[in-house]
Amino acid sequence: MVDQETVSVSKGIFVFRNNFKRSKKSSKKQPSKPKKDEFSDNLWYLKYTDLWEELNNKYEKLTSEMFTAMTSDLLEFVSISHRDPVAEIPTAALLTGINMPDHEAQFINLKRQIKTDITPHVAFLHSEDCTSLKYLIENMINQFIKDSTEDDDDNVNTNNLKKSDLSLPLLQSWYEHMYPVKTEKNLLVVIVPDFESFNTKVLQTFILIISSYLPKLPFMFVFGIATCINTLHTSFPYHVTSKTNVKVFRCEPSTVHLNKMLEGVFLSPFCPFQLGGKVFDLFTEIFLYYDFSVRNFVQNIKFAIMEHFCYGNAMALCQLNRHDVKEILEVFTHEDFENVRHLMSFRKFVESEPYENQIRLLTDDEYFKLIVHEKIIIIQRYIRGFHVVLKCLYTLVSDLPGAPLGKNYREIYAYAVSKPIAQSNEYRECLQLLNFQSKKYLYDKLMSIKNIINEFSKKKTQFGDFLNEICDLIDLLNNLDSEANQEVEKMDSNTGMGQVTDRKAFKSNLLSRSQQKPKPLNKYEKIRIDVLYCLTKHFQLFLVEPSRMPFYEIFFFDDISIKSKIIGMHRSAIHNALNDPNHYLQCNCCEISNSQTIKATMPDICIAYKLHLECGKMINLYDWLQAFLYIVDPKESDDFDDKSNKLVDPELQARFTQAVAELEYLGFIKSSKRKADHVARLTWGG
Amino acid sequence: MDENLLILKKSFPGRASQIDQLWNFFGTTREPFPPTLYISxxxxxxxxxxxSALLKALSIKHAMINLVECYTSKILxxxxxxxxxxxxxxxxxxxxxxxxxxLMDFVEHIQKMSLAGSVIxxxxxxxxxNMEFNLLPGFLTLQELTNVQISVIFLSEIAFEKYYYKLNILEPFKLHFPQYTKDELLEILALDFDYLENVSTSCDRDFYRNYLNVFLSVFYRACRDLSELRHMSRKNFIVYCEPIDKNQLTVHDSMALWKHISPIFTASMQVLYLRTSNDSSKPLAQNLELPFYTKYLLIAAYLxxxxxxxxxxxxFTKYHGKKTKTRKDVNRKNKVSDKLNTQMGPTTFTLDRLLAIFYSILEDKVGFNNHLLVQVSSLVELxxxxxxxxxxxxxDRKYKCNVNFETIQSVSRMVGFNIRKYLSDFSHM
Known part of the structure; x- marks a missing residue:
């Protein structure tokens, strides 16, 4: 049969596909067997996926809610933009802020909203697809026409238009075909998410063209501008700007977005995974100092969660539901308990126990289980109390002048998880400021504290005392109103300066006043002291730092060593790898005691690299080679001085040449034209 | 006289002589049209x-092409x-x-169709x-090439002499449309009355003309562009009528109306040509939110x-040694402002230099990491x-800083950095 197939008049080459069949897309998607990951059976991995899924869902829901609220104005503008006949292209300039990685999701969200609410015709133009006008227009028309044909009938490949035919006259006839005269017409919306990256010339011409079609095709633009509105004015000349009618919309700044996200998802009493102070500070630093990107922040948190759960099955206990904890403890094996025993805080805990208990804790799994369960429940209660009371503290101090504890919840949080906040100087400062506040202010604050506690715990078990005391104090303040008026009158009689006629009398008057004992406190002031005392007492009770508790590591992640993984330092990584290959290779042969040592067993490139560190700006290749040979093959080089014209072993020379070529490829050296047989070094220092 | 001609002249005030001339060219079908006509x-x-109104009125078969749209000659x-x-x-x-x-195919297709007496x-x-070199000569001699009685009209904002062709090409008939005078503008804007009639019920044509007089007296000096003037006059007329609609003033209180409108006119003059619906006249830097290190990178780039x-x-170094004053330095002190570096426009710099300056102006030690490098490319993207x-x-990538002095000054003020200290233009003052 094969012979038959290849019989041919002419000489030819025949392709046999070897029964190769391209795997169909559908077969791939069929979940025949979900791919087993290496740890998919491990308890901690299962718990990790559960937790992350829950958090991620929450986060996505929150972002889309936030964005929906933000874009409602924009959507309204889009929907009414062509209600009256217009002379200019209605244009919405959306100031997005420079947090680039977050934009993608926002604009996809926006596109979806416009599509569902306003018009099916939305084109999304990325700068990388639109390097020239031709590509831009073809891309746009393709999106308009393709989307509509997909909606019409499910045959995907009805669109057999040639790419070169995609021009505006075609779009016009398509549009007129779709919406014959006197039917309700839908807008054509063009979204440009990254305005700055666009070639302005292309965009200018595009606007001019569209404006000439405006009477026939109801276009409108949405520009995403990352910097500010002036960019729009500076990139277009007058005859282009006059063709558009720009309305500016503002996104919320990314810091606000971050705060909402943190308060809503991660820093809440409903999230079992808690970030420790150091790691949290690291993440906020990256956010504020480097990228302003909320998405990156969430990815960092995800990484921290993964790192946290990686520790082992002990982390499966990171649950807020006490029944779950019980169930998990039931299935724990001896190894798992050992895993828990390895926690640092357990050691401290054991040492504080009496001797016989120590033995039991270390050997008796059943007893240990009980203790762990008990302690975990304490931590669960603690986390709940911590967040609720911290929220109370936050409402109390966030709007004080100067905000000694910070204006944002995240700042207070970062402080409170690392230090006992109620004993800090900043807290004392806050108390002093609170001592000057009016009754109205204090009353409002107490009310909002009461609301927060009520909102979080309906059973009022944990916060019962706290709540009762607050309610009492509120009552006291309320009752004060009737008595207050009399007080004021009394005060007034005292405050008068009396008759002062000359400077001397005035001075003595002032002196006598300052020597007087401080005025007796009025009723309100007494209550104020009570209020602050009561609050401080509870703050001290609830807001202890977590590291005091045994097994706190199960819930709190504070391993700052992830910094090197979160912030990549490629130069130092390369330097490390070349300078100390043992660090990555983990072999015994390359171990070195100090960083200057060079060993013959190291890879060639490392030897060449370490030698080149000793050189100045220009490196003589011959000297380099000799040094290389001396290390790689010390025996032969010993008598090097005697026979200076000795030939170099070609194998060694080849190895050296390769190492040099690799260094050049990595960008450490560059061949130089200035000096023969020399290469230029491109890095500084040794 | 033809009725069409009268209607045309009426709807385009101030253009009578041009319309007459065009009418002479295209008005009668008995005479052949000019092969080419250049209107500037x-x-x-x-x-x-x-x-387009003329060709429509005379029902001449024609094609109107806007060249901006034709990014390839194929489309044209x-x-x-x-x-x-x-x-x-x-x-x-x-x-x-x-x-x-x-062009060859095009000529062939024109010949195949019966197009005598039509206009492109x-x-x-x-x-x-900016397009292919043979297009202008080709269109100028289209009649010759095709042997068809077809004429081509060019509309352009520049004079024909600006086309710099070395070839001895056939010069077309030329017609110039001059700028409108103030009176003509008034006439044209007065036609706008129909559009604005429903804005305010209480005004009549004379009132509107009075408004235009006031309006042009302010704007004519700054702007002669009809479409911009029309946009502004429409926008401001609504404001102008407000007190009348609220029954605070009557149509005849022209002085009070002037007092009411004049500050608004001044404000509109500021945003002339910038068509933003809501005014955001805040300077760039106030809106510019950048992460801390990115701000420093931008400052370093500016420096x-x-x-x-x-x-x-x-x-940038602390111990840079003593410098002996030379004649050049003394002269430099007396630099005139247009020789200042800050006035000369940005020069290019390498990434190495940017990072070196960045590390020298930044007080706290920060590791050299990838987040920083990404910020450089993100600044380029912005x-x-x-x-x-x-x-x-x-x-050897080279960069240039695109922000101006005011912006960088306010950025550096935000991070508490004295930029003048580090600019050679200011440092010896």
Whole structure:
């Protein structure tokens, strides 16, 4: 049969596909067997996926809610933009802020909203697809026409238009075909998410063209501008700007977005995974100092969660539901308990126990289980109390002048998880400021504290005392109103300066006043002291730092060593790898005691690299080679001085040449034209 | 006289002589049309609208092409043929009347169709300078090439002499549309009354003319562009009528109305040509939110762009040694402002220099990490820096800083950095 197939008049080459069949897309998607990951059976991995899924869902829901609220104005503008006949292209300039990685999701969200609410015709133009006008227009028309044909009938490949035919006259006839005269017409919306990256010339011409079609095709633009509105004015000349009618919309700044996200998802009493102070500070630093990107922040948190759960099955206990904890403890094996025993805080805990208990804790799994369960429940209660009371503290101090504890919840949080906040100087400062506040202010604050506690715990078990005391104090303040008026009158009689006629009398008057004992406190002031005392007492009770508790590591992640993984330092990584290959290779042969040592067993490139560190700006290749040979093959080089014209072993020379070529490829050296047989070094220092 | 001519003249005030001339060219079908006609004149002087109204009134078969739209000559040819043949594109197939890639094909297709007495109008003809070289000579001699009685009208904002052709090409008939005078503008804007009639019920034509008089007395000095003036007058007329609609003033209180409108006119003058619906006249820097290190990177980029590399040692190192004063330095002190580095425009700098300056102006120690490098490219993406070297090579990348002094000053104020101290223009003051 094969012979038959290849019989041919002419000489030819025949392709046999070897029964190769391209795997169909559908077969791939069929979940025949979900791919087993290496740890998919491990308890901690299962718990990790559960937790992350829950958090991620929450986060996505929150972002889309936030964005929906933000874009409602924009959507309204889009929907009414062509209600009256217009002379200019209605244009919405959306100031997005420079947090680039977050934009993608926002604009996809926006596109979806416009599509569902306003018009099916939305084109999304990325700068990388639109390097020239031709590509831009073809891309746009393709999106308009393709989307509509997909909606019409499910045959995907009805669109057999040639790419070169995609021009505006075609779009016009398509549009007129779709919406014959006197039917309700839908807008054509063009979204440009990254305005700055666009070639302005292309965009200018595009606007001019569209404006000439405006009477026939109801276009409108949405520009995403990352910097500010002036960019729009500076990139277009007058005859282009006059063709558009720009309305500016503002996104919320990314810091606000971050705060909402943190308060809503991660820093809440409903999230079992808690970030420790150091790691949290690291993440906020990256956010504020480097990228302003909320998405990156969430990815960092995800990484921290993964790192946290990686520790082992002990982390499966990171649950807020006490029944779950019980169930998990039931299935724990001896190894798992050992895993828990390895926690640092357990050691401290054991040492504080009496001797016989120590033995039991270390050997008796059943007893240990009980203790762990008990302690975990304490931590669960603690986390709940911590967040609720911290929220109370936050409402109390966030709007004080100067905000000694910070204006944002995240700042207070970062402080409170690392230090006992109620004993800090900043807290004392806050108390002093609170001592000057009016009754109205204090009353409002107490009310909002009461609301927060009520909102979080309906059973009022944990916060019962706290709540009762607050309610009492509120009552006291309320009752004060009737008595207050009399007080004021009394005060007034005292405050008068009396008759002062000359400077001397005035001075003595002032002196006598300052020597007087401080005025007796009025009723309100007494209550104020009570209020602050009561609050401080509870703050001290609830807001202890977590590291005091045994097994706190199960819930709190504070391993700052992830910094090197979160912030990549490629130069130092390369330097490390070349300078100390043992660090990555983990072999015994390359171990070195100090960083200057060079060993013959190291890879060639490392030897060449370490030698080149000793050189100045220009490196003589011959000297380099000799040094290389001396290390790689010390025996032969010993008598090097005697026979200076000795030939170099070609194998060694080849190895050296390769190492040099690799260094050049990595960008450490560059061949130089200035000096023969020399290469230029491109890095500084040794 | 033809009735059409009268209507045309009435709807285009101030253009009587041009319309007359055009009428002489195209008014009678017994005489052949001129083979080519070149109409020049500033923007919104009525070129396109008069031509299209005239051709429509005379029912001459014609094609109107805006060259801005024709990014390839293929589109130009095909849309002319589509229009002349009355071809309608079927959105399912998308094919034009005829495929036509070059001038040769185009001439052939013209010959095949019976097009005697038709006209091709090419708007924004100045674009021809950027298109294929044979298009202008080709269109100028189209009648000769095709042997068909077809004429071509060019509409352009520049004079024909600006086309710099070495060839001895046939010069077309020329017609100039001059700028409108103030009185003519008044006449034209007065036609707007129909549009505005429903804005305010209580005003009549005279009232509107009075408003225009006031309006033009302010705006005529700053702007002669009809479409911009029309936009402004429409926008401001609504405000002008407000007190009347609220019954605070009557139509005859012209002085009070003037007092009411004059501050609004001044405000509108500020945003002339910038069409934003809500005013956000805040300066750039106030809206510019950047992460902390990115701000410093931007400052470092500005310093690198506006200082010469010679001065780096003196500005950024603590112990730079003593410098003997030379005659040159003394002269430099007396620099006139247009020789200041800050006035000279940005110079390019390498990434190495940027980072060196960045580390020297930043007080706290920060590791050299990838987040920082990403910020450099993100600044490029935001057009705050621009890449001055070949984007395809990774070696020796050069950049330029695109922000101005005011912006950088307010950025550095935000981070508490005294930028003047580090600019060689200011440092010896």
């Amino acid at each position: 004149g500033g923007s919104s002087t009525g070129k396109s609208s008069i031509i 040819f095909e849309s002319i043929l589509n229009q002349l043949s009355g071809h309608e594109i079927d959105p399912k197939i998308g094919a034009p009347f005829a495929r036509c890639d070059n 109008v090419i708007d924004k003809a100045e674009e021809l300078r 690198a762009s506006y200082n010469s590399a010679k001065d780096d040692k003196r500005l 057009q705050l820096l621009s890449l001055a070297s070949d984007p395809s090579t990774l070696d």
